[in-house]
Amino acid sequence: MWQKTIMAIAIASIACGCAGAVHQLPQLDQSNLSLAQTEVRSASGAPSRHSVSDEEVAKTLAESLARIRPAATELCHEMAVGVCEWRFMKSNDHSLNAGAAGNGIIFVNRGVLEYATNDEEVSMVIAHEIGHQAANHVATGERNQMVGALVGALLGGVAGALASKNSPYSPTITRSSADVGSSIGGAVGRLSFSKEQEREADYLSALILYRSGLDLDKARGILVIMARASGRKETGMLDSHPAGPERLAAWDKAVVEIRASNGALPKRAH
Ligand SMILES: [Zn+2]
Numbered sequence: 001m002w003q004k005t006i007m008a009i010a011i012a013s014i015a016c017g018c019a020g021a022v023h024q025l026p027q028l029d030q031s032n033l034s035l036a037q038t039e040v041r042s043a044s045g046a047p048s049r050h051s052v053s054d055e056e057v058a059k060t061l062a063e064s065l066a067r068i069r070p071a072a073t074e075l076c077h078e079m080a081v082g083v084c085e086w087r088f089m090k091s092n093d094h095s096l097n098a099g100a101a102g103n104g105i106i107f108v109n110r111g112v113l114e115y116a117t118n119d120e121e122v123s124m125v126i127a128h129e130i131g132h133q134a135a136n137h138v139a140t141g142e143r144n145q146m147v148g149a150l151v152g153a154l155l156g157g158v159a160g161a162l163a164s165k166n167s168p169y170s171p172t173i174t175r176s177s178a179d180v181g182s183s184i185g186g187a188v189g190r191l192s193f194s195k196e197q198e199r200e201a202d203y204l205s206a207l208i209l210y211r212s213g214l215d216l217d218k219a220r221g222i223l224v225i226m227a228r229a230s231g232r233k234e235t236g237m238l239d240s241h242p243a244g245p246e247r248l249a250a251w252d253k254a255v256v257e258i259r260a261s262n263g264a265l266p267k268r269a270h
Helices: 002-019 030-042 054-079 110-115 119-134 142-165 167-175 182-189 195-211 221-229 245-261
Strands: 087-091 098-101 105-109
Touching (some): 030 221, 030 245, 054 110, 054 195, 098 119, 098 142, 105 110, 110 119, 110 221, 119 195, 119 221, 221 245
């Protein structure tokens, strides 16, 4: 009897620990949520998508990342629980999505650039995925690890082939952001985290942007776009990410807390 109970508790706590957040996150209140619901309802229609050239995609991603990378790296080391060496990839997938997988892989779809209305929104998405890595959410998902290993192996193959052809330049090539096919982009994009982990990734994204001196109100726009697009099948939207008023309300709560603490990390959950 005893042993069974202990076993059950042990299993339950492992399960909870796996899917939980590293930090204590602010609780949503009804007024917060009602405001966000009204906002999304009044912003009618699907968000518009604009086409971007390959050059624009590369330039916007590089610039959006460069602006947040120092603060993100610092935050990651301060947390000291996750992966702080990231490998960035882009795909030509048109859905508004990004992902994080094993081996520090962070993936951004072209669709993010097509829907975003400013660079802060792109930085928000990248910082969200960095948040998953920094909080070690990836390690708790077996599938996320497996896909990461697959992409890692694939890129290793590409890098290996390049290295044997152009040996003097191979280190630069392997370190730069890589392009991979849409099918792999889709696979990474479908990987999912728990709701708590998603909220934590949003919180950490807001924190990274705040510490980078970016405008959090401008960045928030991408969450409104996601909420407007969610449920519309043609966008292939965010299979893996919660989209809607709840996410927007949680962002607003996080921003209030972050501004009040001047960008401090919240308390640990355990
Ligand atoms: Zn996420």
